[in-house]
Structures are given as C-alpha cells and as structure tokens.
Amino acid sequence: MYDISDLKVGTVFEYDKEPYVVIESQHTKMGRGGAVLRAKIKNIVSGATLSTSFRSSDKFSPVNIERSKAQFLYSEGVNFFFMDQSSYEQLSLGSEFVGSGKNYLLEGDIYQLQIYNGNPISIDLPIKMNFIVTEAEKGLKGDTASSAVKPVKIETGLSVNVPLFIKKGDRIRVDTRNGSYVEKAK
Numbered sequence: 001m002y003d004i005s006d007l008k009v010g011t012v013f014e015y016d017k018e019p020y021v022v023i024e025s026q027h028t029k030m031g032r033g034g035a036v037l038r039a040k041i042k043n044i045v046s047g048a049t050l051s052t053s054f055r056s057s058d059k060f061s062p063v064n065i066e067r068s069k070a071q072f073l074y075s076e077g078v079n080f081f082f083m084d085q086s087s088y089e090q091l092s093l094g095s096e097f098v099g100s101g102k103n104y105l106l107e108g109d110i111y112q113l114q115i116y117n118g119n120p121i122s123i124d125l126p127i128k129m130n131f132i133v134t135e136a137e138k139g140l141k142g143d144t145a146s147s148a149v150k151p152v153k154i155e156t157g158l159s160v161n162v163p164l165f166i167k168k169g170d171r172i173r174v175d176t177r178n179g180s181y182v183e184k185a186k
Contacts, residue, residue: 002060004037012044013060019044019116044114044121047096066115067124072105082120085110091120101125103158104176125176130185131155136168149181 002013004027011022024040034056042049044065070082070091078095080102091113095102101123105111112124131154149161152172160174162181171185 002062004035004054004056004058007037007039007054007060012063012065014063015041015060018046019063019065020050023049044116047099063116065121068113068115068120069110070113070120071110072107074107075102075105080105082111082113084113093120093123097122100179101176103156103179104129104131104174106131106156127176128173128182129176130171130173131158133162133166133168133170133172136162136166136170138167 002011007013007022007025009022009025013020013022020041020043022039023042026038027035028038029035036056037054038051039054040049040051044063069085071085073081073083073090075081080093080095080098082091082093083089084091093113097120098105099122104125113120114122114124133152134155135153137150137152148164150164150166151159152162152166152168153159154172154174158174158179160172160179160181162172166172166181166184173182173185174180175182
C-alpha cells in the first residue's frame with residue numbers, strides 16, 4: 001500500500017477503482033494538522049485529469065502496468081495497428097490512446113506499449129527520434145549566422161521549426177515531448 005509520501009510524479013496507483021498516474025504533486029505540512037498532498041493526477045484509461053488533495057491517513061494500492069514491445073504496422077482512420085513482438089498478435093489503439101504520438105510513428109519501428117488488465121492503454125515514445133526532412137524551403141544566403149528558423153515537414157507529415165541551414169533530405173532529431181528541433185542527426 002502507498003501512503004501520500006509515496007505519490008511522486010510518475011507513480012501509478014489506484015484511486016476510486018481506476019488507475020491514475022501522478023502528473024504534479026506538492027506536499028505541505030499544516031501546523032497542528034496532518035500533512036496534505038495536493039496533486040494533479042491523470043486517469044490512465046480515459047485520459048481525464050483531476051486536481052485533488054490527499055490527507056496523510058489516505059492509503060492507495062499500486063497498479064501493475066505491463067510493458068510490451070510492439071511494431072507499428074499502419075494507421076487507418078483513427079486506429080493505429082501494432083504487432084506484439086512476443087505473441088505476434090495484432091493490436092489496435094485508438095487516436096485517444098496514441099494522442100500526439102501519432103506525429104512520430106514510423107511504419108516498421110518498434111515502440112513500447114503500456115498494458116493494463118490485458119488491454120493496451122498508451123504508447124511510450126523515445127524522448128528524441130530521428131526523422132528525414134521531406135519538404136523544406138531554401139534558406140537565404142547570409143541568414144545562417146542568425147538564429148532565424150523556418151518550418152519544414154518531416155516524413156510523418158509533422159511541421160517542425162528548424163534553423164535555416166536544414167534542407168530537404170537531411171536527418172534531424174526531434175524532441176517528441178514538444179515537437180521541437182534538437183539537432184541535425186548523423
């Protein structure tokens with residue numbers, strides 16, 4: 001059982017018979033009263049977020065989240081199809097589970113899926129991924145000394161702001177948390 005001191009960012013626990021993950025937490029100690037934890041938590045299954053407070057007497061059960069490697073096969077409409085690498089079973093995830101990760105999925109690549117009660121609930125993307133630039137305007141000569149940026153399209157269709165020296169065919173590294181350019185990849 002968890003108590004409020006165990007609820008740190010990233011901890012997965014059961015609350016109201018649903019699995020939640022801690023997004024933000026702030027621990028405060030009242031003068032004569034007990035400790036209070038103000039937390040922002042996210043329901044793993046539905047994606048809903050809550051801001052709530054817990055008292056020091058509250059207890060929580062840990063949740064078992066399994067991780068499984070799966071190869072991304074293709075997308076069709078709002079569904080994304082993966083093949084489990086251990087059982088070779090085909091899985092379908094809706095766009096609500098994939099979220100903004102759809103902008104970074106490459107066919108044939110292997111990703112980590114989170115599984116709760118035998119059902120896939122979300123996908124873990126690497127923090128930084130390499131992509132090929134498919135569309136880019138030419139940078140003007142002499143503009144490369146400044147910190148100016150231009151939009152380019154990568155192979156998944158996502159638009160990323162990059163420095164002016166990046167051209168079509170270059171490989172760039174992108175941060176999947178916010179879609180920002182990191183560096184030119186080798």
